[in-house]
Amino acid sequence: MTRSCWRIFFFIFCVCGLSLGTSFAQTIERRATTLQVEYSGVDGELAKNVDSYLELLDYNGKPTPASFRLRFLARRGETSIKNALKPFGYYHSEVSHEIIHSENVTRVSYQINPGPRTQIGTLNITIQGSMQDDPVFQNLRKQFPLATGQPFIHADYERTKNMLRNLAAERGYYDARFERQNVRVELTEQAAHIDLVYASGERYKFGDVEMCCNHLSDDFIARYFQFSQGQPFHTRELLDLQVALAGSDYFETVEVAPIWDQASNAQVPVSVRLTPNKRDYYQVGPGYGTDTGARLTLAFDRRWVNDRGHRLSSVLRLSQVQNTGFVDYIIPGKDPTRDQYSITGEIMDRSYESIESTLYRTSVRDIRHYDEWQRTYELAYQREDFRFGAVDKTTSSFLIPSAEFSLVRSEMDAENRNLVDNGFRVSAKLKGASDTVLADTSFIALTLSGKAVYTLSPRWRFLARSEIGAMTTSDFSQIPPSLRFFAGGDHSVRGYAYQQLGPENSEGVVTGGRYLGVLSAEFDYLVAPKWRVALFTDVGNSGMEWSMPWRQTLGAGVRWLSPIGPVRLDVAQAVDEPGRPWRIHLTIGPDL
Structure with a gap:
């Protein structure tokens, strides 16, 4: 080969090498770009489904794949988009794409036309x-x-x-x-x-019930069953049975299930497996409340006294304001999930704000539940020794029949069953006595109360509370403190101490009244997942006449949404008594 031919060959080789080098450099440069994937023509549910089908979106915002890989994924993306639209009835969609290169970004853009809907x-x-x-x-x-x-x-x-x-x-x-x-x-x-x-x-029916490890009588447990052998099968009946037995407190674990592999002749047997709870329960709990001051609670429960499911509950509460002890003997009714009877003995000793009172009380109650309703009939006999200020003690005795009706309807928070999103509670209680039947004087008293919680937005809630009471009596001086109406305190008019509002005697001691009125309005705002802040106003008083002067307070508070319910810390002051200092209130428990 001549020298001139070598020169020509060398020149061609350099040109080709330069061209290949430039192409390789461009490829390296493209690989260094960021991929951006976008589409137009669909939104809403269609767009969400496209996002889940389109594989190329996995590379979005990341380094661009190699050119051949990018072209392959982009073409396959058209098929993926068409498949994403089919579940919504779009079988005639048209999809196209283009790849656009720039200095730092490689863009793949899809144009989607869903077409007619099937x-x-x-x-x-x-x-x-x-x-x-x-x-x-x-x-x-x-x-x-x-x-x-x-x-x-x-x-x-x-x-x-x-x-x-x-x-x-x-x-x-x-x-x-x-x-x-x-x-x-x-x-x-x-x-x-x-x-x-x-x-x-064919629809199956309930068969035999196989029960294991029941420490109570079979006749008593049978009262929890809302179905019997031969009735048409329904899983709701089994779920209701499991919830009822688990909520009875007699058992630690409850398992209720159909035994389908033993079903025959269109009947399915039911298995009930029970583990007894600990028979005795003890509780010791210190605490503090702005109404009661420091307190100590001692409790003992016998979860079952006999095989008929009778229960015994006793509590001793000691505090700076009053000491209370009571024993409650509970007898399940015909339907233990809804009905019960109780016999209660109670002693309460109170010394607070120049009021001294010792109450001895025994009662029998008949309690029935009707889904959202509850009704309570009670017959109580009480004796109370009391005095207001320095006057001599007075003793009064009453046999008091009463009836109370309550309605509760609520929507609970999905993550915490102790938090209410929306709901209300209303109740009415009527009680009285006659001086012809074991009572020192006659009286009739009616109390109406209500609470409501409404969610206004994901962060805002409105809470309202009211209580109205009225009494007529032939001799008010014989009515003890436990039957009179007082206002003020954590659950009444915040900004005032517990039972600080009401008529006063000549010594300035609040003696309580024949009428009661309390209203409260509150807005709270969610500032963090477990914290709310609140602004509120309370209005109320108690008096001998309905024309009594009403007291208003304004306040603010913080709520911690704890697992056991809101913990509220409030600060409030009287509007019409500006010289009165701010008062702190601490409460724990559900909004309703």
Whole structure:
């Protein structure tokens, strides 16, 4: 080869090398760019599904893949987007993309046209077997999300099938299955044809109950059962039984379940496994409240006295304001989850703000629960020695029948069952006595009270509270402090001490009144996941006449949303008594 040929060859080699080097440098530079993926044409649920289907989004904001890898993923992304739209009925979508290179960013942009939406053309849902005559199924059929002429959405189709399966499992159609579950999509018609045939079989009934480790009488435990052998099966009955037994406090663990592998002749036996709780429970608890001061609580419970489920509860509470001891003997009713009777003995000794009182009280109660309602009938006999200030002690005795009705309705926080999002509580109590039946004087007293919590926004809540009381009597001087109306304190008019508001005698001692009125309004704001701040105003007083002067206070507080309920620290001051110092209030417990 001549020298000139070598020169030409060398020149061509250098040019090619320079070209390849430039191309390689550009490739390296492209690899160093950041990938940005974007799309347009869909939003909402469609966009969320595209996000979950589009593989290329895994590289978004990261170094750009190699060119051949990028082109492959970008093309495959068109198919992925089309598949993401199909579950919403879009079978005729059009997707295109372009790759745009810049100095620091490589952008992949998709243009999406969902196209026409496929509708449900024909819909056949057929039930075979006993379930077709079940009235609950007839109601359920009206709730199916599928209907002719509506968009064909895969999630609605699956939800319809799950609704049938859940109903069958809940109501004892153990052999239920789909004979046909077909969907045919006609692209040319833009229509989906659905054919579902569900064979429910026969509905099972409750069989024998196999119970283990019950330390109480079988007759007593049988009163918790809301079903019997031969009745149609329903899982709700088993769940209610488990909740009732677990809440009775007789058992440490409760397991209630159907034994499907032993089912025969369309009957399924039920297994109930119980572990006894500790029979005796002791509690010692120090505490502090701004109404009571320092306090100590000693408690003893015998969770069952005999095999009929009778219980004994006793508490001794010692505080700076009053000392209380009571014993409560509880007898379950015919339905232990709703009914109970109790016999109570109580002694209360109080010395506070120049008021001295010693109360001896015994009572019998009949308590019934009706879902959200509770009703209590009580017959109590009490004797109370009392005096206000330096006057001589007075002794009064009363036989007092009473009736109380309460309604509670609430929506609890999903993460803490002791926190209320929305709800209210209202109650009314009527009691009285006659001087012709073991009473020193006649009286009738009515108390109405209510609380409400309303969530205004994710952070704001409004809380309201009210209490109204009235009494008529032939001799008010014989009415002891425990039956009179007082206002002031943590749960009344904040800014005043416990029972500081009411009529006064010549010594300036608050003696309580015949009438009571308390109103409270509060706004609180969530400043952190477990903390709220509050602004509030309270108005109220007690008096001998309804025309009594009302006292108003203003205050602010902090709430810690603890696992046992809100812990409230409030500071309040009287509006119409500016010279009165601010008062601190500390309370713990649910809003209702």
